[in-house]
Amino acid sequence: MLGQLKRKALNLSVRNGLAGNFDALSNMKRLARLRGSDLQVREFALSILRNAGINSHDYGREALAIGDFVKNNVTYRRDPEGTEHLIDPLLMIQDIQQRRAEGDCDDMSLLIATLLISIGCQPFFRTVRYEGRFGSFNHVYVVVYDRDGKNRSRRIVLDAIIKDKPIGFEIAHASGQEHAV
Numbered sequence: 386m387l388g389q390l391k392r393k394a395l396n397l398s399v400r401n402g403l404a405g406n407f408d409a410l411s412n413m414k415r416l417a418r419l420r421g422s423d424l425q426v427r428e429f430a431l432s433i434l435r436n437a438g439i440n441s442h443d444y445g446r447e448a449l450a451i452g453d454f455v456k457n458n459v460t461y462r463r464d465p466e467g468t469e470h471l472i473d474p475l476l477m478i479q480d481i482q483q484r485r486a487e488g489d490c491d492d493m494s495l496l497i498a499t500l501l502i503s504i505g506c507q508p509f510f511r512t513v514r515y516e517g518r519f520g521s522f523n524h525v526y527v528v529v530y531d532r533d534g535k536n537r538s539r540r541i542v543l544d545a546i547i548k549d550k551p552i553g554f555e556i557a558h559a560s561g562q563e564h565a566v
Contacts, residue, residue, distance in 0.1 A: 406522045409469050410510060410564060413495050413525075417566050420474045421502025429478050430500040444506065445531035445541055451500045452527070452543030452552040455493050461546045462487040474499040490525050493545040497527045498566050511542075513561035528563055 420426055430451060437450035458481045464470050472480075472492040480486035488496075498508040508529050512522035526544035542555040 402521050405469070406512060409471070409491060410512065410525070412471060413491060413498070413510060414564070414566050416471070416473065417495055417498040417502055417508075420499045423475065423503070426474065426478065426499060427503040430503045433500070434504070445539060447504060448501060448506060448529045448531065448541050448543060449552055451504075452497055452541075452545060455497050455500075455543075456545040456548065456552055459486040459488055459493050459496070459545065461493075461548070462489060464489050471495065490544075490546050494525050494527050494543075497543050497545060501527070501529065502566065508543075508566050509563040510566060511561055511563050513558040515556075515558050518560045522561075524558075 433451055433454045434447055437446075437454070439446050439450050459477070470489075470492075472488050472495070474496045477486055477488060477492060477496045494510060498510065501508045506529055508527045510525055511528045512525050514520060515523050524546075526542065526546075529541045529543065530538045531541055532538055542553055544555065545552070547554055547556065
């Protein structure tokens with residue numbers, strides 16, 4: 386389906402601490418928007434929805450299906466200490482097709498956000514700290530909002546690294562922020 390990309394992650398030059406978190410987040414947003422307009426990415430996302438049997442206009446289930454797919458098809462692997470790698474979503478899709486996809490929370494979140502953008506959804510990156518209210522973020526995942534027929538918003542959490550809980554589960558944290566992609 387996809388042409389072969391060079392097997393390479395993007396090595397980000399980021400500052401330390403919170404500034405480095407925002408550097409990585411900025412790169413993730415840029416790449417998600419760029420790849421989210423790719424027709425091959427859209428076709429991959431649509432195939433996930435078809436295989437999951439998601440009906441038309443069921444936007445909440447679309448988001449959950451994409452999050453669940455990434456959760457079940459990408460193995461969590463940390464980046465080396467002091468290094469920030471970011472795997473291009475096109476490369477991650479190739480790796481999934483070859484059953485060798487691996488990445489950390491930012492890689493999985495980037496892929497989920499990219500797939501959601503390709504089907505017209507507005508994702509948010511949620512950055513959280515597990516200890517303390519200030520300082521660097523420890524984790525990132527995707528959040529979307531689905532409006533029901535009564536115009537109420539339902540918040541949907543798509544954290545693909547939590548393998549022992551269903552998609553939609555959110556671990557308690559000390560503080561966090563949502564960033565529109």
